[in-house]
Amino acid sequence: MNILLITIWKPRKGGIVTRVENLIRFSKHNFSIITYEKYINLPILRAISFVVYGFFKAILMRFDIIHAHYAIPQGFLGLLLKKVKKKPLIITVHGSDILVLGKNRIAKFLVANVLKNANYIIAVSKYLKREVVNLGVEESKVKVIYAGISFSLENEKEEKGKEKRVVYIGSLVKQKGVDILLKAFKDINAELFIVGDGKERDSLEKISGKKVYFLGERKNLDKIFSKASVLVLPSREEGFGLVLLEAMSRGIPVVATRVGGIPEIINKSGLLVERENVEELRKAITLILNNRKIAKKFSYLGRKTAKKFSWRKMAHEVDCIYEALVS
Template identity: 35%
Template sequence: MRILMVGHYPPHRGGVANHLDSLVRELRRRHEVHVLTYGPIKPRGFERELVHQVRVPPVYGLRGTSFAFLGSREIVKLHHEFNFDLIHTHFVGTTSFTGVLAKERTGLPLVVTAHGSDLEHTAKLTLGRVYVKKSLSEADAVITVSHWLAKKVMSLGASAVRVIPNGVRELEEVDSGKREVITFIGALRNYKSPETFIELAKRFPERKFIVAGDGPLRERLERSAPPNVRFLGYRGDVESILSQSALLVLPSRREGFGLVILEANSLGVPAVGRRVSAIPELIREGKNGLTFKSFEELVEAVRTLLKPKENRKSGKIGRRVASTYSWEDVAEEVERVYLSVLE
């Protein structure tokens, strides 16, 4: 098959870019996969001929809408050159609407994947809701990365949904001595609730806490943080951070999937996550971690999982859980979706 992927892609950062990077690598074992992404970027050398871009203004609101219309025009041009079999867009909103407009002009089948914040944020905006509903109704197939998201897209008009969770890339453990750090990994934005992590650090002054990530809340968080919290900024070496961690804490108020839970589990690190969205789909209560609703439940969960015996047991189960989420399996499931829309 000759496939066109549309969405954020390296060197862009973030969950969608990481998902797309891993999926594309796996699919390229058997197919020719092109990518259309937001420019300006400098594609990696090994795929320079396969990555295409649309230059858009770096202004929130204008950026996405510009990509929808300019991107659809670019897809038509690329289709004339490469003769794609289908379009697969990632992130429901302006990005998926790019595929809707292109489908109208090319007749190509359209697959749309919902990742999380697209439905939690974009669908609540007046114009964004139009993009979301139109994309879900016009797509030939809709994929979500969790069952929680599947219910969301069904409520927004999708008629049939396939749940295909994210895979976990293989992380190499780094020998960093004793695992004693309590870790937060993620964007420093409101929906990730990093302030909850800072409050947690105040309850455990004898423990080391690490915040790996950046965002608009960083300056405020640093001012309010106790001395046992260290801010690392954005880091690409998640394995070295998790290799020194005793526990991962994910206090997000919403998560379309929560991949960092499985990344932690893959290195034997149990996780504590808020009991919302898709997080309970990944944290099997009392096995690879614990979930919480209230702050006091969080404190108690952390106390429990810091006990050496509980920590070792949950970490061991976590490795087994993470091993069931492979990108090879994800790619095979996605291929089945492709074949269903090409029939």
């Protein structure tokens, strides 16, 4: 079976690219990809040009199913192709397409209509499924399929000396709450490594204190993970939080906010705090840095929890949807 994927793709990084990469790796079907052109920097123009370019490129291609990652513009392009090519459309929602765009009334209307006209919706967490259903989409056509993790011997965290290192990995945008982390870190005796980039970077660097290092994008995170004492995800909104699984699989204790799909991952395997609560976040990070017994407990529980999430299982569940749609 031939699947047309409409998605964010390399050289961009992040949870969506990782998910798509592993879907292609473990699925038994064949894939073609349509993605953004690199050279247009204005978001609105990029989205419009992407839909136009993608439509005329895809119209000449042969495929059995359209699978879009993100509701708009990817899902919108998928819907146009569905109507013209008469092929079923699946949309995977990842979070910001619902949680961020959904705050704009026009975008929310567009997102809701795109999702209602898809044949099937994949949500990356139970929380996102509820949000999709709240938009008026039939619950029966929304399925939760979690992300996975790749385990290897290299996933073991190296034993460190006395250095205490707090790590954040992700985009530097408002919804990720890095500003809250910087405020919480001011009274913590440790180093803070911030990995990633985004439009908030300049303003975040201005409010950062001593022992805070902005490392930008990193292709290989193994060295960062191996030296981390704790990974923090202080998000204001979060569809899933794949980086938490990546840290937990390596035995790194995690601290994150109680938002979106995060509690579904962590449950009791890490520390959850209320979003935008600087003092609670500070106390949680300090507890793990200063209490070796608690750090070891969450290291063990995190690895145990992460083993329940498999890329192979994810791909198999998606394959089942593909096959059901064309049977």
